[in-house]
Amino acid sequence: MATMLLLPFRTLIPSSSSSSNFRPAPLRCSNDRQALFNRIAPVYDNLNDLLSLGQHRIWKRMTVSWAGAKAGDHVLDICCGSGDLSFLLSQKVGSDGKVTGLDFSKEQLLVASSKQHSKNCFSNIEWIEGDALDLPFSNGSFDAITMGYGLRNVVDRPKAMQEILRVLKAGSRVAILDFNKSEELLTSTITEWMIDNVVVPVASAYGLSEDYKYLKTSIRGFLTGKELEKLALEVGFSSARHYELSGGLMGCLVAMR
Numbered sequence: 319m320a321t322m323l324l325l326p327f328r329t330l331i332p333s334s335s336s337s338s339n340f341r342p343a344p345l346r347c348s349n350d351r352q353a354l355f356n357r358i359a360p361v362y363d364n365l366n367d368l369l370s371l372g373q374h375r376i377w378k379r380m381t382v383s384w385a386g387a388k389a390g391d392h393v394l395d396i397c398c399g400s401g402d403l404s405f406l407l408s409q410k411v412g413s414d415g416k417v418t419g420l421d422f423s424k425e426q427l428l429v430a431s432s433k434q435h436s437k438n439c440f441s442n443i444e445w446i447e448g449d450a451l452d453l454p455f456s457n458g459s460f461d462a463i464t465m466g467y468g469l470r471n472v473v474d475r476p477k478a479m480q481e482i483l484r485v486l487k488a489g490s491r492v493a494i495l496d497f498n499k500s501e502e503l504l505t506s507t508i509t510e511w512m513i514d515n516v517v518v519p520v521a522s523a524y525g526l527s528e529d530y531k532y533l534k535t536s537i538r539g540f541l542t543g544k545e546l547e548k549l550a551l552e553v554g555f556s557s558a559r560h561y562e563l564s565g566g567l568m569g570c571l572v573a574m575r
């Protein structure tokens with residue numbers, strides 16, 4: 319990927335700095351989950367590549383495409399983590415657009431902002447430390463929203479969906495990528511087998527086996543595609559469709575305001 323970076327236009331600066339583009343917002347969230355994502359931040363990208371054999375890059379491209387971001391748009395990537403979706407969005411919206419990447423893990427945001435130098439993206443990304451359950455934006459601010467592997471991790475999913483709906487412009491879309499909680503026994507068995515026999519052993523090489531054991535529980539506690547569609551319609555989206563990816567291992571909910 320060609321690089322077009324000088325320095326990130328908006329750099330993540332510790333919240334104590336007075337000249338900060340890094341806007342802290344009050345958090346209402348699980349401290350445990352926040353600590354978990356801070357802990358795994360240094361190895362998160364490597365593990366994603368390793369565990370998905372690079373496939374997560376394809377799923378993320380599809381997610382950005384489904385969100386419908388276009389040149390000049392102002393878009394939001396909620397639970398941006400180390401920024402993969404934000405960087406892809408940056409390419410889509412171009413130099414006239416703007417991307418806001420929001421996460422409650424300072425360590426993940428630091429990784430994201432440090433990667434901005436070496437990424438094929440525009441200098442149009444702002445990183446914000448904030449809570450997906452209390453987005454620090456006014457109503458109807460965004461032309462498109464993405465969320466990758468975030469909805470499964472928030473403590474209040476209806477509230478997260480309401481917040482997305484609130485900050486989206488009318489007629490705009492959100493694309494929410496995550497593990498698919500499959501209704502097919504074979505697919506869910508494969509997913510759980512892979513977590514037990516591939517993901518956790520690999521994570522243990524990084525000293526993170528306990529952290530990755532959480533994955534299986536969180537997928538079990540997640541919503542099926544149909545339930546995600548229902549949730550989106552219940553909170554007020556005008557349409558919602560869940561697409562399965564990679565034989566049903568992953569899924570993407572696409573909802574329009």
Ligand SMILES: C[S@@+](CC[C@H](N)C(=O)[O-])C[C@H]1O[C@@H](n2cnc3c(N)ncnc32)[C@H](O)[C@@H]1O
Pocket residue numbers: 346347351352355356396397398399400401402403420421422423426448449450451465466467468471472473
């Ligand atoms: C599995 S990571 C996904 C990161 C990135 N979107 C990706 O696809 O690689 C989930 C992210 O959600 C963030 N997160 C979870 N709950 C959150 C909340 N309530 N507010 C903001 N971020 C949250 C975590 O800090 C973590 O970075």
